[in-house]
Amino acid sequence: xxxxxxxxxTIRRLRFDHGEMTQQQLADRIGVTRQTxxxxxxxxxxxxxxxxxxxxxxxxxxxxxxxxxxxxxx
Amino acid sequence: xxxxxKVAWISTLTALVIFxxxxxxxxxxxxxxxxxxxxxFWRFIWCLGIAVAIMLPASLLAAWIGKxxxxxxxxxxxxxxxxxxxxxxxxxxxVSLIAIILLSGWIAExxxxxxxxxxxxxxxxxxxxxxxxAMALAGVLREIQxxxxxxxxx
Numbered sequence: 001x002x003x004x005x006x007x008x009x010t011i012r013r014l015r016f017d018h019g020e021m022t023q024q025q026l027a028d029r030i031g032v033t034r035q036t037x038x039x040x041x042x043x044x045x046x047x048x049x050x051x052x053x054x055x056x057x058x059x060x061x062x063x064x065x066x067x068x069x070x071x072x073x074x
Numbered sequence: 075x076x077x078x079x080k081v082a083w084i085s086t087l088t089a090l091v092i093f094x095x096x097x098x099x100x101x102x103x104x105x106x107x108x109x110x111x112x113x114x115f116w117r118f119i120w121c122l123g124i125a126v127a128i129m130l131p132a133s134l135l136a137a138w139i140g141k142x143x144x145x146x147x148x149x150x151x152x153x154x155x156x157x158x159x160x161x162x163x164x165x166x167x168x169v170s171l172i173a174i175i176l177l178s179g180w181i182a183e184x185x186x187x188x189x190x191x192x193x194x195x196x197x198x199x200x201x202x203x204x205x206x207x208a209m210a211l212a213g214v215l216r217e218i219q220x221x222x223x224x225x226x227x228x
Contacts, residue, residue, distance in 0.1 A: 035075075035079075035228065039228075044226070051150060
């Protein structure tokens with residue numbers, strides 16, 4: 001089993017804060033499938049830098065407010 | 075379930091049933107020392123036609139039921155899954171081809187013993203079917219890897 005990337009994200013909360021935006025709506029906004037958004041949100045897939053910026057842009061926040069690096073000392 | 079995963083399921087199940095039957099029949103003919111290149115060629119063409127006739131409408135039906143695009147452009151995660159699975163499938167194909175080449179001497183010897191009337195013909199029929207098997211195996215393993223990847227990300 002592949003270890004999850006040492007990154008957490010706040011996409012679920014950000015979606016909730018933006019009028020309960022659905023995964024499909026977010027997927028449509030950033031040009032990926034709903035399955036990809038679900039995988040990113042569950043921290044099973046690390047998105048490209050471009051997709052990460054697009055997600056931050058949709059929520060109108062800095063990328064650091066969406067994704068956080070959790071591994072220390074590396 | 076994404077359209078690409080549905081297509082992978084349809085391809086895998088169809089290939090296992092249709093080409094499973096074809097290769098089982100080749101093995102059966104081989105066991106009875108009745109390899110006939112002409113018969114096997116047309117049997118293969120029929121199996122290929124049936125597989126396409128199943129896969130295409132099944133994929134269209136799956137897209138229609140799921141209200142999805144039939145062949146949507148892959149996003150970055152889907153491209154990553156495809157890259158990995160195609161690389162693995164290609165690796166299986168490479169190893170299989172090398173194994174077939176290494177086995178070719180033994181196959182020719184076996185054909186001379188079992189089909190003395192037309193040893194060269196029997197050798198070519200066996201070789202062609204081993205190549206077809208290697209291609210089918212690589213294809214099925216590639217599709218299975220796509221399914222596993224999608225399930226892992228689900």
